[in-house]
Amino acid sequence: MFALNVTPELLTAVFAALLAILFDWFPPVAQWYDTLSVLKKKQIMAAGLILIVAVIYGGACVSIFSGTVTCDKAGITSLVYSILIALGVNQGTHSLAKPVKELAG
Numbered sequence: 411m412f413a414l415n416v417t418p419e420l421l422t423a424v425f426a427a428l429l430a431i432l433f434d435w436f437p438p439v440a441q442w443y444d445t446l447s448v449l450k451k452k453q454i455m456a457a458g459l460i461l462i463v464a465v466i467y468g469g470a471c472v473s474i475f476s477g478t479v480t481c482d483k484a485g486i487t488s489l490v491y492s493i494l495i496a497l498g499v500n501q502g503t504h505s506l507a508k509p510v511k512e513l514a515g
Contacts, residue, residue, distance in 0.1 A: 418466045418479045419492060425462045426496035429455070430503040459496045463489060 433443045433455070443451060467489050470479035479488045 418470045418488075419495060421466050422463055422492045422496050423499045425466075426459055426500040427503040429458050429462065430500045431507060434504060434508045455500065459493065459500055463492045463496055467492065 432439055434440055443454070446454070467479055467485070471481040471485075479485055479492075
């Protein structure tokens with residue numbers, strides 16, 4: 411039988427992918443997001459990813475999640491690793507799943 415171990419790292423990856431899908435596919439959010447400058451889009455996405463990682467890291471610190479995250483200096487390394495994983499998953503999902511606007515004519 412397949413057993414899925416839900417770790418903070420897995421949750422980070424899943425929510426990072428869902429964040430990209432939210433900004434690409436949900437009409438009110440996608441329409442608003444598409445009107446922003448490239449710099450503002452990057453800032454908003456980075457803030458969202460850092461918020462996701464911070465919430466999951468905080469949840470691990472108060473023992474909501476089990477996994478490799480600890481609330482000490484070594485945990486900061488896990489936090490940075492999680493931010494990098496979130497960034498990669500988010501941008502990969504964005505690149506692969508963003509709707510393509512058809513060219514006219």
